[in-house]
Amino acid sequence: MDKLSQKQAELIVRTMADTAIRNEAYFSDLDAVMGDADFGVSLAGGFNAVLGQWEKFDMSSIGSFLLGVSTAITGNTGGCSGPVWGTLFMRCGMAFRGKNEVGLDEIIAALKSAIEGIMKRGGAQLGDKTLVDALDAIVKSLEKSLESGEPMMDAFKKASDAAVEMRETTKDWVAKRGRQSFTGDRSIGTYDPGIVAVGDMTKAITVALSQEG
């Protein structure tokens, strides 16, 4: 697997959806510590819409598929999570237009564009204790793997580990964006639900991809 196939891209999105829906209560509980306890419900709502609209997506390329996912997510995820997660899929969708398989370099470029888009949309910076920090850890890990010529699956596993690690790394940071930031210093010592969600999703993705073989 030196290229990610469209079938695998679909599996990734389905796995993200499963993770969001399975962890609805857990993500909301994390949000309840410092936020307004709706993150899990919002995210599950968006990904439920993705699964519900699956048959209607334009599957002619990975890009067209992800743009459909983006639309479903944006319109059906409550609060500001909609545009944020929608932008993640939108930027990747734009990067993968007309492509039925993508290499690690293309995935890195797409994720970088997604991070830039999310930062612009939500006003978050690196270090603000948002999912941007988790996505950034993923990109940095993937870049290292690309440089050393590792197989894609190994690169994914390492990137997933990096994302999961961010959950602990950022625990003692002060939240500077989103609902969590309203509490200021009290956010120190708490998990950011968006960062946890990204970590849990990537972990599930590597399992799903390796099982699929």
Add this chain to the structure above:
Amino acid sequence: MKKFVNDPANFVKEMFEGIYLANKDKLKWVPEYNILYRADLPKDRVVVMQGSGSGHEPAHSMIVGPGMLDACCPGNVFAAPPMDYVYECTKILAKDNENGVLHLINNYQGDRMAWDMAREMAEADGIKVGVVIIDDDVSVTNSLYTVGRRGVAGNFFVIKAVCAAAANGASLDELVELGQKVNSRVRSMGIALSSCTPPAKGAPIFEIGDDEIEIGIGIHGEPGRRRDKIRPASEIIEEVFTAVHDDLPFQKGDRIALMVNGMGGTPISELYLLYGLAAKKAEANGLTIAKNYVGNYCTSLEMAGFSLTMLKLDYVIESLLNEPAEIPIRVF
């Protein structure tokens, strides 16, 4: 709740159907995306669209026509249009037209994000998109749904001027510049006597006592500066006029357009009473009222209340306001 509705979930759709059926020869309707657009969509110039939430009629769904908007794609009542509504509408407008599409956006977080995403997607398709953000409300600096000021009834002047200029063949860049200029010269503030009830919610969006008014109300019932007791109209105009006048500030000798906008549930008699008071205040302050507007321009469903908008004119803006327009709302 007592309203003329069937299933409240279909309120916006059925309203659109009514607008369409009354104007079948002039408008096209795309029910899936709440899109109304001119049947004779121009292909040889920039086209202009606006969205925002429904519930503010005649803005924006009833002001599509020659000299005004080329299309609208509002969301549900008091909800920003979803990103795909804006994207689909932009694509319709850009078909066989390379002059570009202008997005007029009221400054609310939900709108900003949805329109921003739609613009990105349209630009990736090779469509030229220009953006004008409208934020004329002087009541509060930040609010429930905004970072910065809210866009309220002053949007009418941005729409009218920009659409007239578009009809005259202005370029996308020129229209963005014009829209920003009009927005920078227009100020508004609103007062509510009553709350309003979105059909799908079925209950008033806020409580207000029989003898209370909300000063600086937003067009979605967002709180303004303060709650107060009802007072004589002249005292209310005094406060609102001063807030609007001093914000720009307007200066002696300015030519202005003066608007008393109804929030939906105020009799036109009261609106003219208020206009008379405001006009006298304007003249006492050395302002020349070159254009006046009294009626429902940007409402909050059946809310009783009004907003006062003042626009500082220049020759260009005044000429554009005088250009003819033809929209579904008419009294002839």
